[in-house]
Amino acid sequence: MFPGGKVEAGESPHDAVLREIAEEVGLSIVLSDLSDLPLWEHEGNVRLPQPLAIIQETTSNGCAMYVDFVFVGVSRETTPRLKSEVMEANWFDYAALTRLDTAFPIKQMAAEVFERIDVIRASTLPNSSRYV
Numbered sequence: 001m002f003p004g005g006k007v008e009a010g011e012s013p014h015d016a017v018l019r020e021i022a023e024e025v026g027l028s029i030v031l032s033d034l035s036d037l038p039l040w041e042h043e044g045n046v047r048l049p050q051p052l053a054i055i056q057e058t059t060s061n062g063c064a065m066y067v068d069f070v071f072v073g074v075s076r077e078t079t080p081r082l083k084s085e086v087m088e089a090n091w092f093d094y095a096a097l098t099r100l101d102t103a104f105p106i107k108q109m110a111a112e113v114f115e116r117i118d119v120i121r122a123s124t125l126p127n128s129s130r131y132v
Contacts, residue, residue, distance in 0.1 A: 001106060003086075004068070013069040014049050021073075025089045026081025029073035032123045053109060072113055074124050 003024040007016040014031055021029050033039065035050035053070040080089040092100065094114045100107060113120060 001103065002070070012048060013051070014071060017069065017071045017073075024083050024086050026077075026083065028076040030076060030124050031071055031073040032120045034072070034120070034123055052113065055105070070109060072120050074121065 003017075003021045005016065005020040005023075007013055008019075011019070018029055018031070021027050031049050033049035034052060035047075037047060039049075040047050049071065051069045051071045053068075055068040055070065057066045057068055058064070059066075078091075082089055092110075094111070097107060097110050097114070
């Protein structure tokens with residue numbers, strides 16, 4: 001599964017993903033913004049980076065519903081530093097991805113990233129200090 005967790009009070013979805021990745025796998029990420037719109041900030045309002053997907057997920061017992069924001073980014077490091085809650089983390093190329101046994105839709109979203117890798121790299125925020 002992808003690193004993830006809950007958005008904390010006062011935290012934006014993109015700040016939460018950066019924090020969760022740092023906490024779980026010890027990587028610093030530069031987010032890709034998949035929108036064609038310019039970034040802007042005006043009087044406390046800001047256009048947030050666009051995620052790859054927003055998924056509505058219901059628990060297996062049907063008692064709770066979650067909204068998952070799936071962001072894409074480029075790591076500043078190549079070696080994960082796993083935290084205690086994570087047993088394993090790896091980098092995968094497309095061929096290895098196709099052989100993984102993962103829950104839906106993880107493999108499908110990762111395959112989409114590989115198919116759009118040039119667009120994603122081009123959309124990585126060059127000056128993302130306000131997102132990191």
